[in-house]
Amino acid sequence: METQSFTFLSPQPLSHYNALDFSWFSDMEMGFNGNSKKLSRRDTDESLVNGEDLKNDGFKDILSSLLLLDEGAPKQEQHQWLTGFEPTFEADYKEKVEEIDATYHCSKMEDSSSSRKNKRSRKSGSVAASSSTVSVGSDNAGLPESSGGSGHQRRLWVKSRSKDWWERCNHPDFSDEEFKRVFRMSKSTFDLICEELETAVMKKNTMLREAIPVRQRVAVCIWRLATGEPLRMVSKRFGLGISTCHKLILEVCSAIKTVLMPKYLQWPDENKMKQIKDEFESITGIPNVGGSMYTTHIPIIAPKTSVASYFNKKHTERNQKTSYSITLQGVVDQNGVFTDACIGWPGSMTDDQVLEKSAFHQRATMGQLKDVWVVGGKGYPLMDWVLVPYTHQNLTWGQHAFNEKIWEIEKVGKEAFARLKGRWGCLQKRIEVKLQELPVVLGACCVLHNICELRNEEIEPGLKFEVFDDEVIPENNLRSMASDQARDRIAHNLLHHGLGGATGFY
Structure with missing residues (x-):
């Protein structure tokens, strides 16, 4: 038996065999030196490994010679003879024991490998109906099984799905x-x-x-x-x-x-802004309008924390069903393309509160919207850069005319949000996405909406969606006296230049 085989099979330490050898010889010496208890064949079998050693021809010859010794011979002579024979006997015995032990370990390895193959075949048969086997690489072919080789390819179990x-x-x-x-x-x-x-x-x-x-x-x-x-x-x-x-x-x-x-969702540069202003003025007669602002609610699954913050009171009252949402505030140009978006504030917040929290409001207060009006609905306050309709009772004809033109600009933003929700149906129902991941998903919807709008992708009539977001008039809806005076001048010009819808009543 080669030494390499023992190393690969990890046999027991050699000291184990040495201890077995010497105890066996000690018993033999006691028997042959006049001890009244003779070694029986059964005792000999038990002292050897698995009782198979006596079947070996070399062992039979040795034991036959030992049993034929004259019992009457002097004890010292017998001991000397046995001592002189011991090295040869021990070497032969150790060689046989090593051979038997290696054979035993090999047989156990074969039985274990066979058992694993049988279990693997039974397992593969049980999942064959719903699984397929993917063979992966053959670079390890010829390597030992413990290193992933033994000539077999690695296999990966994947569920079979139709594409x-x-x-x-x-x-x-x-x-x-x-x-x-x-x-x-x-x-x-x-x-x-x-x-x-x-x-x-x-x-x-x-x-x-x-x-x-x-x-x-x-x-x-x-x-x-x-x-x-x-x-x-x-x-x-x-x-x-x-x-x-x-x-x-x-x-x-x-x-x-x-x-x-x-690339597709950014605030217009100076040239683009001039083009937007001219387009809105040609439609409504109101100068310096740079966009239409609107805020909608996106339904969500009730969060585990801060539930009250996301409770949508108006939607719950209208539909008689508890609703939770986050807000999406956006500014669009004359074509309904988003130029700004603020996503993720809780649904309990009103439109003016969302605006005040947005980065868009911060940029405006820093003077980046100079000479630009952003038109919003009655849910927003009148500010230096936000133009909203009149909300008080008993409006004049000029104020009526102004509100009609403002409504046309509002309609651009509202219809853009309707196309956004109609095109991307995930915005109409609660999304299976974590709350912190929703802004990324909603932002992607806005970008894809812009790409479709810029490429004139018309939405199918069956996909049209009507937005039902309720607007709440702010308690302080007049934030700038200068803007209030500017709004009155715009209303007066619309009426007296024949641009208002109420000219027939004047």
Whole structure:
């Protein structure tokens, strides 16, 4: 037996064999030196390993010679003979014991390996109906089994899921009309988004599995945002695990925020702002209008902490159903494209409170909105840069004319939010996303909305959504006397220049 075999099988220490050897020889000496108790065959068998040593031919010859010794011979001579024979006998015995022990360990290893193979085959048979085996690499072939080799490939168990639906949608023959109905955008717009996000969302293949393609990653996110379907339906459609789909949605939304938001959602520069002002003035006759502001509520699952802060009182009273929400405040241009968005303040806050907490308000108070009006509804206060309608009773004809024009500008923002919620159905129902992750998802919806609006992606009539957010008039709705006087001048000019809707009554 080679020494390497013992090293690989990790036998017992050699001292174990030495102790066994010497105790055996001590008993033999007592028997052959006149002790009244003779060694029986049974005693000899028990002193050897598994009783198999006596079957060996070499052991039979040795024992036969020992038993034929003359019992009457002098004890000293017998002892000397045995002592002289001991080295040869011990070496032969140790060699046999080592051979038997190695054979024993090998047989145990074979039995254990066979048992593991049987268990593995039974387990694979029980999950064969719902699982498939993926072979991974063959670089370790020929290595010992303990190092992942022994000529067998590594195997990874994955659940078999159908990708037929996605493969059909991703096929070149899939019609653009059907694609737009499913993903709320045309194929060309979808391809543009994939190209923009490719470097941010691409993953490399590993030795265990192939990476999910960029188009499928983006499609999972967009389909989830568009339909608002639960994650189990997303998993079924795309043939991916539920946790994988959830992870992909957050990753793609984060990439949209990082890569696309600075490009598609930003406050206009000077030239762009002049264009917006001219467009609004040509429609309404009100000068220096740079955007329409509106605030909507996004339903959420009741949070575990600060529940009262997210309680939506107006929505609960209207629908007779307890509602919790977060707010989304946005400013849009004349085309309904978002130029600013403030996301995530609790639903119990009113429109003016959300405005005061926003970064947009901070920029305005620092003078970055000089000579610009942002038009809002009656839920906002009149400020140096916020223009709102008259809310008191007994309005004059000029004030009526002003309110009608303001309503036309308000309508631009309100319809933009209606298209936003209609296009992205996840905003109409409670989203299966943690509260701290919602701003990223809602921000991605705003960016995708802008891309669709800039590329003239029309929303289907069946997807139109009517916003029902209630406006509460602030207690202090007049924050600037200068703005109050400016509003009166605008109302007077509209009436006397024939731009107001009440000119027929004058």
